[in-house]
Amino acid sequence: xxxxxxxxxxxxxxxxxxxxxxxxxxxxxxxxxxxxxxxxxxxxxxxxxxxxxxxxxxxxxxxxxxxxxxxxxxxxxxxxxxxxxxxxxxxxxxxxxxxxxxxxxxxxxxxxxxxxxxxxxxxxxxxxxxxxxxxxxxxxxxxxxxxxxxxxxxxxxxxxxxxxxxxxxxxxxxxxxxxxxxxxxxxxxxxxxxxxxxxxxxxxxxxxxxxxxxxxxxxxxxxxxxxxxxxxxxxxxxxxxxxxxxxxxxxxxxxxxxxxxxxxxxxxxxxxxxxxxxxxxxxxxxx
Numbered sequence: 159x160x161x162x163x164x165x166x167x168x169x170x171x172x173x174x175x176x177x178x179x180x181x182x183x184x185x186x187x188x189x190x191x192x193x194x195x196x197x198x199x200x201x202x203x204x205x206x207x208x209x210x211x212x213x214x215x216x217x218x219x220x221x222x223x224x225x226x227x228x229x230x231x232x233x234x235x236x237x238x239x240x241x242x243x244x245x246x247x248x249x250x251x252x253x254x255x256x257x258x259x260x261x262x263x264x265x266x267x268x269x270x271x272x273x274x275x276x277x278x279x280x281x282x283x284x285x286x287x288x289x290x291x292x293x294x295x296x297x298x299x300x301x302x303x304x305x306x307x308x309x310x311x312x313x314x315x316x317x318x319x320x321x322x323x324x325x326x327x328x329x330x331x332x333x334x335x336x337x338x339x340x341x342x343x344x345x346x347x348x349x350x351x352x353x354x355x356x357x358x359x360x361x362x363x364x365x366x367x368x369x370x371x372x373x374x375x376x377x378x379x380x381x382x383x384x385x386x387x388x389x390x391x392x393x394x395x396x397x398x399x400x401x402x403x404x405x406x407x408x409x410x411x412x413x414x415x416x417x418x419x420x421x422x423x424x425x426x427x428x429x430x431x432x433x434x435x436x437x438x439x440x441x442x443x444x445x
Contacts, residue, residue, distance in 0.1 A: 306353045370395065
């Protein structure tokens, strides 16, 4: 027997059997691990952070501790479901050369980078004012106009007939000094609105066309006096303009929430750019 065991071929076979046995044990353990899902505070905190897209550890821990039993059970159920689907997707090799997964991983790294860099410091008034001054053009308020109109359609009667009806109505509106509020008693139903309050030139163009938009926005067009008729593709219009407001730059106080959001967005982008530059130093870029 000892002589037989010293034969190279026999030793090779025995070694192969041992490797097969060890591999089986390893694979059994891997299978067991692959089908085990640990649910504890640590994994739930991590899961909750990605769900909320917020990497404030203390706030997440406090939120988790404050959950009712029902809320925690729902969070655990969501985590278990997502973990099962994730593992099954990996088992099917769905992560190989998948641009969608690549994009999601990059997005998650963005969140992690922001979390690593710490909580976002509060913006000071000086910083906000400087940002606002630098990007003032982004916050310009468009010119607006408020008016009502009396309309006569050209459908089935033609533009000339619609204009004639408007000319006759204009005399009545002027003689009776019809007010803004009384305009609804005259003319025909328009396809869009009767009154236009604080509307931009783009909005007016979309309803009446550029020709009428330019007319009503011109300073030479009087306020609080019926004018027209003005022809559009729909018919003829008589217009009573109540107010025009020119474009203007608002004060910081008027647009503070938007400025703050934009400023914080820019600062987050700067943090990510700086972090990626640090990471880039680890890599050799080949062309």
